[in-house]
Amino acid sequence: MLRRIVAAAASVLMLASCGLADGGADGPTEITYWSWVAGSQEIVDRFNATHDDIQVNFEQIPAGTSGGYSKMFNAVRAGRAPDVATVEYPQMPGFVTQNVIQPITRYGVEDLAGEYPEWAWRQAALGDEVYGLPKDVAPTVLFYRSDLFEEYGLQPPTTWDEYRATAEQLQERNPEAAITTFSTADAGLVSSLAWQAGADWFDTSTGTWALETDDPATTRMTEYWDGLIADGLVNAEPTYAEKHINDLNAGTSLTLLAAPWSAANLSRFVPELAGKWGVAPLPTWDGQPRAGNYGGSVMTLPVGSPHPDEAMEFARWVSTSPDAVEAASTMSTAFPANVNLADAWGAATEAAMPYVQGMNLTAVAREAALSIDPAWEWGPDMTNGFQRLNDRTGAAVGSPGGLTAALRRWHDDMLDEMRQRGYEVTG
Amino acid sequence: MTDVLTPERPAPPTPRESRPEQHGSAWWLRRSTATILCAIAAIYTLMPLVWLVFGVTKTLPELYSANGFSPSAGFHVFDNIADLFRQDDGIFARWILNTAGYALGGAAIATLLSVAAGYAFDKFQFPGREKWYAVVIAGVLIPHTAIVVPLYLMMSEAQMTDTYWSVLIPVMVNPFGVYLARAYSSGAIPDELLEAARLDGASELRTFFSVGLRLMGPGALTIFLFQFIAIWNNFFLPLVMITDNDLFTIGQGLFTWSSADGQNPDYTRMVVVGSAVATIPLILLFIPLQRRWRAGLTEGGIR
């Protein structure tokens, strides 16, 4: 009884406040945008400056897995969803099956499919509906210290075998130096490497969920890194932590398995190294160009979005307009999902962020974005899935079986988890 | 009895403390050992607070520079505080107001309800009284965090989450306050006074307000302070209930900033300064109130 009274009182208050917020009928429609992606505020400012009928209120939320997604679940459940929000690719299937985001096929967005790499579109279009417009992508590339490579007489490797040989040569020339700092507790990186190797972890093609992590491609990748770690050729440590930053500054960690967004991180953490980085395609297994994806986000409409039409207009602008790409370039080096904007992105980013000048990032990233395998799929709860993957692979260093065994254990975790959650699972 | 009930226990030296003695070297040894032990505890207690106070004087690079227990080379307190209140359109001031609102409003109502309930448990005979009381005490023993997630699920079903009420209503209930209030009532309100008021024809509710509440004032203050601190310190409830930045508490806001420091390292400075701004005035405010609070505990019969 009391609950009902309080609920009624609360809804009256809510109505009153909504009424105040919306203002008169002829003012611009105000919509709310939730994201933590760097440069969002700049994008919103630009949109608001160029649009009269829609004004966007940007709300910074914690990074998805550090609380942002909780906040979205929470808000959708409370009936107070924002109009539009960013979701990362791995979370898309979970957000769809759990009714957190809504289909946007009715807005005729299928015409836009050709603007994006096939894999990115397929990760936003699930089942028979489209659930979002890709905003940015994160094809894997290799950042390397061009100055030190020259000093040691090294060439950027094109295959993983060459990469190992380079690491060995480097240690002969400078025993203190390692070819890279490799964070095993980085689920996004580990899965992007499996993706690049040609693995296909999750599979929905049979109409039920399947998961495989001991396929030859994955195993080749994990055994390779287990070997590099065991032989002391790489520093197995968290990236961007103090030790890593010191190693970068001291020139004892020479490459970075990275994505375009890493450039902004480097400019922030090691500004002194401006002009000393080169970018090359990530080494591959067979010498054919092939990348994985390591980040990126999708513009989505949460269930209960109060102004879906206006939200959609904003989402479309963010995802397709060179203006949006340019606005974000002062804060972020995330690569546009819309590959047709790559050149605009390159020009804007080099102008706004001198750090990336001379890296050849645009061309390498564009090539890499188009070389990602479209068959890769994500599971139904990757927030938890990545967390568990971090736990498993983070503990893998130095333990018997290494990454290879960790992924097998993670496979069992996930199958059990999916069954417990009530998903239909085969194998 | 009256001695225990005096709100502020006078602290003149009691006989057992002030016996004139000849202090031998053994006495001095024990005295210095005891004092040094306390001093170590005091240094340990103050260390993080000192770090925090020095942190407020520093720029971001200085926070990461070598010595945490020394002030900044320059003096950046005013810049830092100004930046804090400018960050994200000055939302920090709003968080302070919210937290104060939750804590003051929640504690005031919780105190009134607890005192009324404790008084009723003490002064009235009614069927099942001890059973009802046992239910309340069971509430003391359930961990708050075990209640909050179910409470969230229930309130979200009624679409009540993410409102001021979703934080305020749960903190208006304090079973431990009822326990304290029952003890205060039994100690502080002579039944004869109630009888007198009743004979004058006052209604029960009026008697409560005119006699009960007045006599239980010091105890009520203790319950209020208890609950005020509990709400001010509560992180889990708002974290679960609130998603709207405008309704955040200080703690939640600082948590959001601290988890965003990967994108913007300057949030680390904002979190340090914000923590200090949220803490230090409260400490200064509470030092004079602390003795009164302790006296209230004595009356509550926790001994």
Added chain:
Amino acid sequence: MASITGTPGRTGTKGKGTAATRGGRRGGVLLLLGPFFALFTFTYIGPMLYALWLSFFRDRYDGIGWDGPQRVFAGFHNYARALTDEQFLQGTGRVLLYGVIYVPLLIALSALFALLLDTAITAGRRFFQTVLFLPHIVPGLIAAIVWVYLYTPGLSPIIDALDAIGVQADFLNGGGVLGSLVNIAVWQSLGFNVVLIYVALQAIPKATIEAARIDGAGEIRTAFSVKLPQVFPAVMVATLFTIIGSLQLFTEPQIMSASGNSSVTSTWTPNMLAYSAAFNSNDYHYAATVSVLIAVLAGVLSFAVTTFANRRSAR
């Protein structure tokens, strides 16, 4: 007061009024108790019953699940799931281990400092009391944030100092984590519990202590054989609250986990698991189940402590 769960020893004379006033009294009771119980039902009893109800259902997806979940009756599925869930079992184990370290340590330290502050031999007692109490006013979250900074390499002067004398300390990973958490909790709660016991010590009749003195007992013997037994109930109350408090373990490990420099996972304690299930996985039935299990665990532990305390004081 012997124990918090017992019936209060002293109660006033109860209404012996006439029939006419009795009706007014009943109304009075309703008016005085009603608001409290209405809210108590809404915020305590309701959620527990609702959680119990939810814990007997689960989600079921058709095929891949693009059409969203249906709720189906699950019997004890969720309980079976929790009791075989490595994350839940490990989390419970961690919290119990944490409690086994934290509770005795805190209570012993609290008793020690309360006794020190109670004896005349300590100098500056008033000052120490105030200082030790300060952390109780610092919001738990801020305490956790500040301590995590003090544990973070680069920010922490403590790590630098240890480094200078050749000690490599890692407060945020591996076996050190539990100690780091215990430290934060002790720092937060020491002063409060010292005051709790100190207040009880102050209430011991002076004659009792004089008698011990006359028998020739020294400070230390008086403390252990006279004072401590007298404040046993207060110590038990402190213990009970500390145990319940340790089951709540959430804020500190959550901050560590969010700091990104720590091996603490987002499901490190049962509370974190419940939170994570509800808010990271949208798995409400499981979150409710874990909450019910935490409450049950708290009930069992509280029962054990009060039984122990009552038996002791009955002797």
